[in-house]
Amino acid sequence: MKKCVIIILTFLYIIQGTAKDTREIIIRGDSAFPPYEFINDKGEPDGFNIDLTRAIMDELKLPYDLQLEDWSDILQQFEKGEIDLITGMAKFESPQNGPSKLSKAHSYINYKFVCRKDALIQHTKDLSHKNVIVQRYALPHKKLKDMGYDSHLIPVDNMMEGLNMLSEGKGDMAICLDNMAQYIIYKDGLTNLSIIDSEWPLQEYCFVGSDTQLLEQINSALLKLKKNGVYDRIHVKWLGEKPTFSIPTWLYFLLGALLLTALLLSIFVTIYKKRAQKGEILLKEENEKLNALLLENKNFLNRYQTVFNTTLVGLSYYDKKGILVSVNDEMARLFQMDNKNKLLKEQLSIYANPVLRNHGIIDEQNQIHEFHGILKYDMRKEQCPQYFARFTPFDQIFYFKMDVTPIKDQEGELIGILITAIDRTAEEKHERQMAEQEAKLNMAMNAGNVTAWIYELHTQEFMLRGNMRTEKGLNMEKYLGMLHPDDRIIQKELFDTILHGQKESAETVFRYMHEDGTYHYYDSRMISKKEEDTVTAILGTQKDITQEILNNKILNDTIEKLRFAIQTAGMAMWEYNCDTQLFTTYNEPVADYKDGAVISMSTYDCYSQKDDENLELIEKAADIVKDRKNESYNFIVKMKTKYDSDWQYCTVRGVPMEKDKNGTVIKYLGVRLNITEQINYQKFLEREKETAQQADKLKSAFLANMSHEIRTPLNAIVGFSELLQTTEDVNMRKEFMNIINNNNELLLRLIGDILDLSKIESGLMELKLESFDLADAYKETFMALKQRCTNPEVEFIGHNPYKSCLVKLDKNRLVQVGTNFITNAIKHTDRGRITMGYSYIDGGIKLYVEDTGHGIPKEKQHKLFQRFAKLDDFTQGTGLGLAICKAITDAQGGKIGMESDEGKGSKFWAWFPCEAEIEKYEETEEIAEDILRIGYNPTLSTSQESCTNDVQKKSILVAEDIDSNYMLVKALLKTSELTRAYTGKEAVELASSHHYDAILMDMKMPVMGGLEATREIRKFDTETPIIAVTANAFEFDREEAMRAGCNTFITKPLNKKELKEVLGD
Secondary structure (H helix, E strand, O other), X not given: OHHHHHHHHHHHHHHHHHXXXXXXXXXXXXXXXXXXEEEOOOOOEEOHHHHHHHHHHHHHOOOEEEEEEOHHHHHHHHHOOOOOXXXXXXXXXXXXXXXXXXXXXXXXXXEEEEEEOOOOOOOHHHHOOOOEEXXXXXXXXXXXXHOOOHHHEEEEOOHHHHHHHHHOOOOOEEEEEHHHXXXXXXXXXXXXXXXXXXXXXXXXXXXXXXXXXXXXXXXXXXXXXXXXXXXXXXXXXXXOOOOOOOOOHHHHHHHHHHHHHHHHHHHHHHHHHHHHHHHHHHHHHHHHHHHHHHHHHHHHHHHHHXXXXXXXXXXXXXXXXXXXXXXXXXXXXXXXXXXXXXXXXXXXXXXXXXXXXXXEEEOOOOOEEEXXXXXXXXXXXXXXXXXXXXXXXXXXXXXXXXXXEEEEOXXXXXXXXXXXXXXXXXXXXXXXHHHHHHHHHHHHHHHOOEEEEEEEOOOOEEEEEEOOOOOOOEEHHHHHHOEOHHHHHHHHHHHHHHHOOOOOEEEEEEEEEOOOOOEEEEEEEEEEEEEOOEEEEEEEEEEEOHHHHHHHHHHHHHHHHHHHHHHHOOEEEEEEEOOOOEEEEEOOHHHOOOOOEXXXXXXXXXXXXXXXXXXXXXXXXXXXXXXXXXXXXXXXXXXXXXXXXXXXXEEEEEEEEEEOOOOOEEEEEEEEEEOHHHHHHHHHHHHHHHHHHHHHHHHHHHHHHHHHHHHHHHHHHHHHHHHHXXXXXXXXXXXXXXXXXXXXXXXXXXXXXXXXXXXXXXXXXXOOOEEEEHHHHHHHHHHHHHHHOOOOOEEEEEEOOXXXXXXXXXXXXXXXXXXXXXXXXXXXXXXXXXXXXXXEEXXXXXXXXXXXXXXXXXXXXXXXXXXXXXXXXXXXXXXXXXXXXXXXXXXXXXXXXXXXXXOOEEEXXXXXXXXXXXXXXXXXXXXXXXXXXXXXXXXXXXXXXXXXXXXXXXXXXXEOOOHHHHHHHHHHOOOOEEEEEOOHHHHHHHHHHOOOOEEEEEOOOOOOOHHHHHHHHHHXXXXXXXXXXXXXXXXXXXXXXXHHOOXXXXXXXXXXXXXXXXXXX
16 A cells, blocks of 8 residues: 555646746846846847756756846846746855745856056955945855945946946946956957956856756756766867866975885885795605605606607616617608617717718708707806707718707706707708798798788787788787877777678778888788687788878879968969860859860950950960861950959960860960059059159249249348338338238248148148137137228128137147138139138037138049149149148148039038137127128229320230239339230130230139130230230240240249330330
8 A cells, every 4th residue: 555655645736847848948047147147139038047958958958938137137137036937146155035946056256356557446445435346136245344344335237338337437446356347358358457366266156046956956967067078168169278277296296205105115015925835835745756756767768768768759867978879760850760779889979979970960051061969058157058950871861959058967067968859850951941932921921012911819929921020929910000090099090890701802991000110101901810700910011102102192182282372372373174165274263263174266265355455465365276286375355253353454465275186276384473463563653654654743833933922022031121211202102011910921821831831741731729819819810811801892701609608729730821821712712702710619629711702523522631732723832721621630630621613612610629618609799700891993904004194005905913013013014005804715815806915814814724815815816916024934934935926935023124125124
């Protein structure tokens, strides 16, 4: 009855366990706890705990639901009983509430300090008054609260967030797992953080659950995973090698010494006991033997005599004096003794036996020597040589094996000599015949580098013959020891296969230690020898193929080197068969780099493109191949395969490879080499050459432009300085002096730009940072620059958004940038408005100038901030302003840019990073950003001025766009009637509708230059003198002006005398 109850309970327990196992196990882990558990880049759970949990569940074959969530949510769900298992928790970190149980530790975790590299934290005692970042509800959080650090703790949801906070300067330090800290610092690039040992002990890291049975199953599965190596692979993958614990070296020595002492004592005791026992046994055996000898002594003489006479070995016995005492029948037969009894009576001596006078001894070289007895035997020295003696009576040879044995008493004294003789004549003849056959066989095997061998199973030894290294008693172990280490296992397995009857024969190649100490390659063939279906031996031959292997290796190495050279050179090689019209290719991308691939001509055509410039060479090559001419060919073709992103230039070369008996080419051998880099480099050199030529032109243009830009203000300075000496009118003198001062400033700015460019190129530009009120500086700059806007059709607008704006920048450079922007805007704006302003945006000051001028074509915009960049050669200026602005902006870490629509206007801006203290306008105050509209009514507003003097004065057309230059001409030619044209186009229109006595033509003007205007005028007027007036003083400028149609050429600064001479006054 009791057994039935037990069986029923066991059955119910199994049913209950089975039912329970089929329920899905709810498993949760922390979503931000790398490298143990985290959400990877694919949004999937990953980490050491995840891989280990999955391996355990697979081992247990249990269904499960594994997800990662926020740690605090997991703890709440576990306390409510909604979770069966938590993947990892420190032993002292498990929840206090709820029926939590721990598994065996599946790993160990080590908490360490993480701080910024400049922090001075080395120990727990350094935590005082430090703000410490910890993971909420984790072990450090609980431990530090218990230690009284609660007020200085900064709890975070996870340490990925915590370490990033620490790196950004929040908190003084963090406490984090060593592996997790290394992972986060590396992954997030937190290079300003370092890890310090906390000296906290290692913590056991376990599964946590409420089901004891489940945890026991997990412990069992974990043990299996550790035994079969799965656990170690997971551990190495995520956490590296498992820690090992070392024992001090001195302890090894001490233990070794103790063990050695104990071992020696044990051996000594054992040997002593064995010797004592053995001595007793030997003594007992000797007594028994002695008794047996005494009992048998009576019949010994009879048995001895019978054996002595009937044995098949010849025996003769001599006493200690060497006198023959006894001879048996076999000895008498061997030496043809007719009456042995008679010989015994003659007392023959062993040293001089007359019976042997007609006998001799044959040495190893078959040389016969006289023999009269055992002459070499020395009784005193007790030398007992054993040798093979050969005797010959007359012409017949007999072979005997002779042995001499001294007989001594118990005291070692000689009492007699026993000589034995065995007839070996038949065996010797057979051995000699075998030796001859063996010599011939060895010679044949040596000639063929062949070795024959046999392995006897009963002796378990090899017998080898041939050119292979041999040793006596060569067993399997020694034989395998002579093989190369890599071949031993394979050869042993092959022998075992044949010995066990699994194979009857086999072939293999192995390496064997040669007599010269090197390994030779042997080709071996073996076959089993059977007796009654049982393998008794293995017979085999092996041939030395070392030279063949070396030759093949040299050949293969050569092929590999050739293949490597071809691949390295990016070369494809092919053979073309004229009969099949197919290519056999090597390293060919068209054939996916498969050596020996066959490709047709049409396949190549699908990947190639023929250029017109190489078409003639391609057609010539096609004719050579088609007609099978004995000629080489080469051409360049463009190809593109699936391995190329663009068309590649390839040079193809082909030569005749094989011919038939008539000399007709059968095959061509060729290579194709990718020369794209060479072609591109050649094009690059051509572009560089063009760039250098352009730079040379740019230099020449710059020199000419500088000549013009310098001479233009000098023209006004020198000309009006000369007029000051002859002018008494106060107003005129004042106006002349203003012109001179303005051109002085223009000349100084030009020299300043050149010096700035020199500093920029030499890296010597200096910034002088100073604190100033940008609002005030803006007002000063605006009032100074508005004087330059003299065009009545252009409004000059200012935008000052702040009452006060304190910044720390290089004030002079900031003003220089704004001045350059305004100067360019004035040059290129004929009507509309120019707006200048600034604002504080994105942590810096943005200065901008906007105009409604000509605008800039898109194809020229990318060159604007380069040196000497100008929209055209007729634009006044050096082309350095914007390049200097960019250098100033870059030097202060700022940015510069522009937006422009051709025909609508442009906007230039520069942004300088800085901090600013801004005071804005109040609503009741007058806003300083009101638009200022500045107009200018020039004194000369008409295009034509007439003198009120006599009508007989010369009428001169002056084509000049710069006011000061025109005013100088006007002052120099007071007696002439002047008409002014602001552009070359306007000069052409005036010349076509009016008659002038002369035309003064400036070479650089907007819209149309002086050279083009001169050419246009010469189309309808070849009589009117045209005088080229320019600041370009080079000889080629003079020649170009004369070719355009000018009659003469004068350079600025103008001289009154020279000017009147060319006009004929």
